[in-house]
Amino acid sequence: MLIRGKVVKIGDNIDTDLIIPGRYLQITEIDELKEHVFEDLGEVLREKITPGTILVAGENFGCGSSREQAPRVLKAAGVSAIVAKSFARIFLRNSINIGLPIFVSPEVVENVLERTEVEIDTQKGVINVLHDDKNYYFDPYPEFLEELVGMGGLVNFVKSQVNKHKRRP
Amino acid sequence: MGKTMIQKIIQRASGKEVKPGDRVWCNIDLSTARDFAGPNCVLQFDKETEGKGKVWNPDKIAFTFDLEAPSRSEQVANNQKLIREFAKRQGITKVFDVNWGIGQHVLLEHGLVKPGWVILGTDSHMNLLGAVGAFATGVGNTDIVASWILGKLWYRVPETVKIKVTGSFKKGVCMRDLLTKIVGTLGAGGLIYKAVEFVGPTIEKSNLAERITLCSMVTEMSGKIGLIQPNGEVLEWLKARAGEEAVELAEAIKADPDAVYSEEYEFNVDDLEPMVSAPDAPDNVKTVREVAGERLDQVHIGSCSNGRFEDIKAAFEVLKAANFKIAPGMRVIITPATREVMKQCAQAGFIEKFLDAGVIFTNPTCALCTAKHYGTLPSGDIGMSTTNRNFIGKVGKGSHTYLASPMTAMASAVRGVITDPREILG
Numbered sequence: 165m166l167i168r169g170k171v172v173k174i175g176d177n178i179d180t181d182l183i184i185p186g187r188y189l190q191i192t193e194i195d196e197l198k199e200h201v202f203e204d205l206g207e208v209l210r211e212k213i214t215p216g217t218i219l220v221a222g223e224n225f226g227c228g229s230s231r232e233q234a235p236r237v238l239k240a241a242g243v244s245a246i247v248a249k250s251f252a253r254i255f256l257r258n259s260i261n262i263g264l265p266i267f268v269s270p271e272v273v274e275n276v277l278e279r280t281e282v283e284i285d286t287q288k289g290v291i292n293v294l295h296d297d298k299n300y301y302f303d304p305y306p307e308f309l310e311e312l313v314g315m316g317g318l319v320n321f322v323k324s325q326v327n328k329h330k331r332r333p
Numbered sequence: 334m335g336k337t338m339i340q341k342i343i344q345r346a347s348g349k350e351v352k353p354g355d356r357v358w359c360n361i362d363l364s365t366a367r368d369f370a371g372p373n374c375v376l377q378f379d380k381e382t383e384g385k386g387k388v389w390n391p392d393k394i395a396f397t398f399d400l401e402a403p404s405r406s407e408q409v410a411n412n413q414k415l416i417r418e419f420a421k422r423q424g425i426t427k428v429f430d431v432n433w434g435i436g437q438h439v440l441l442e443h444g445l446v447k448p449g450w451v452i453l454g455t456d457s458h459m460n461l462l463g464a465v466g467a468f469a470t471g472v473g474n475t476d477i478v479a480s481w482i483l484g485k486l487w488y489r490v491p492e493t494v495k496i497k498v499t500g501s502f503k504k505g506v507c508m509r510d511l512l513t514k515i516v517g518t519l520g521a522g523g524l525i526y527k528a529v530e531f532v533g534p535t536i537e538k539s540n541l542a543e544r545i546t547l548c549s550m551v552t553e554m555s556g557k558i559g560l561i562q563p564n565g566e567v568l569e570w571l572k573a574r575a576g577e578e579a580v581e582l583a584e585a586i587k588a589d590p591d592a593v594y595s596e597e598y599e600f601n602v603d604d605l606e607p608m609v610s611a612p613d614a615p616d617n618v619k620t621v622r623e624v625a626g627e628r629l630d631q632v633h634i635g636s637c638s639n640g641r642f643e644d645i646k647a648a649f650e651v652l653k654a655a656n657f658k659i660a661p662g663m664r665v666i667i668t669p670a671t672r673e674v675m676k677q678c679a680q681a682g683f684i685e686k687f688l689d690a691g692v693i694f695t696n697p698t699c700a701l702c703t704a705k706h707y708g709t710l711p712s713g714d715i716g717m718s719t720t721n722r723n724f725i726g727k728v729g730k731g732s733h734t735y736l737a738s739p740m741t742a743m744a745s746a747v748r749g750v751i752t753d754p755r756e757i758l759g
Contacts, residue, residue, distance in 0.1 A: 177521050177522075179724045182725075224522040233373075250555075257476065258472070322483050326483065
């Protein structure tokens with residue numbers, strides 16, 4: 165899978181309350197909820213998030229609660245992938261489960277500048293900076309997770325497993 | 334090579350020999366959702382199964398209503414109703430409604446948690462159930478929905494960190510202070526995707542409330558689960574609630590003597606002093622001495638980390654030592670974890686004394702873990718709480734929170750500023 169977009173950078177320990185404040189979590193419509201993404205971090209950041217954005221973050225991105233709305237609002241707001249030095253466990257899992265591709269690459273975080281256009285090859289584990297053709301590498305997903313993300317997330321994967329079992333003689 | 338507790342648990346649940354880094358599908362023993370994310374789980378399940386789906390096993394699913402209990406808006410009321418109707422439709426009988434308290438604690442008290450079990454919940458502090466040797470994890474609604482369809486979920490087998498604790502707590506110092514010290518030492522990302530085993534003489538003689546506290550903030554270090562081998566009075570308590578099988582399961586998950594750990598730490602509590610997490614991060618750790626005298630507007634005692642009877646009793650002892658007087662203008666809220674804890678407090682005569690002192694003693698809920706609750710802080714106010722997170726604006730935009738033990742929280746309520754409880758306890 166190839167993902168192409170412009171980089172928006174953000175810092176360390178960005179918690180789920182900063183991604184989507186808890187005060188809005190009784191809203192069940194994602195299109196309504198996405199209007200509040202990064203609300204407490206100000207308009208400047210929010211205006212940078214446009215369709216195709218590749219979010220590049222520091223350490224422990226997505227720490228805090230288990231709210232799946234955090235990766236969902238990012239995806240709904242236009243984030244096509246996230247690259248970070250590290251991810252909080254639950255956020256990482258939730259992102260994979262909803263089909264939001266996320267990758268660990270400290271080198272990208274250290275070296276790639278805001279608004280740079282990059283292309284991610286998820287199978288090869290390569291992030292290519294388009295303007296200077298520089299490559300950075302990450303561990304690609306194992307086959308099972310690549311398939312899971314490619315199918316749009318866990319539920320589609322699970323349903324395919326259930327159907328497979330149903331079809332068996 | 335020997336196996337850690339988490340390896341033994343995942344091996345049992347997956348039916349496979351496992352090592353750290355392996356990805357396996359595990360059978361789920363209990364899948365739970367609360368009133369907060371539960372409605373999204375229900376909506377997603379019905380959408381994915383076109384409203385005709387049946388859950389894989391209604392006996393292995395539970396709902397808990399603990400975040401907005403009772404509901405305070407039409408939206409929340411409708412969300413909770415959605416869960417009740419879904420449960421009825423699916424034949425799910427384990428529904429702990431708004432009158433019960435914090436989900437994990439209620440499940441424990443009802444004997445629905447056993448050592449070695451694989452448990453899911455839509456709460457990032459599910460892993461406090463590691464206090465009785467259960468592998469419980471907080472997950473998003475997609476994981477819950479997948480488990481309702483399949484009865485299984487994928488896991489990556491984590492490496493394990495061993496934390497050994499020795500020594501005895503001095504008066505005014507408790508397990509929460511140790512936990513805060515550990516969070517400060519390891520940091521917010523210190524346990525990313527790792528399991529922890531808490532061991533050592535201090536742990537072996539600890540009670541259930543202390544173990545819950547210790548396991549409750551593994552999430553704040555990005556850990557997967559904190560596990561404690563059930564023994565002594567905790568094992569007896571489990572046996573009484575969850576039956577004889579709990580004892581057999583506890584034995585089956587014991588770490589091997591030659592188990593391999595990725596790191597090992599040792600903490601001695603003999604000279605530990607009261608600690609706080611200062612605003613705005615759980616790992617912004619300081620001694621109470623360093624921040625003593627800082628003004629506070631509100632104090633909250635409760636939560637899944639420190640809402641047991643023993644926690645409230647510790648706060649009561651501080652208030653008693655201060656002749657049941659709270660600083661003028663100080664707002665103090667105490668929230669027991671469960672109905673059972675509330676009854677214990679009533680039987681011990683605490684509630685009347687708290688009320689006479691001006692404390693707001695609430696029904697059992699998750700309470701001030703997040704904004705929109707009774708006691709939400711206004712902008713500019715500083716709170717102190719025994720909850721587990723103090724991210725900026727978490728309990729009110731523009732507010733800030735210190736995290737502390739029940740004793741430090743009550744001592745600070747008595748003086749109106751951050752106070753070392755040893756000054757009051759003598």
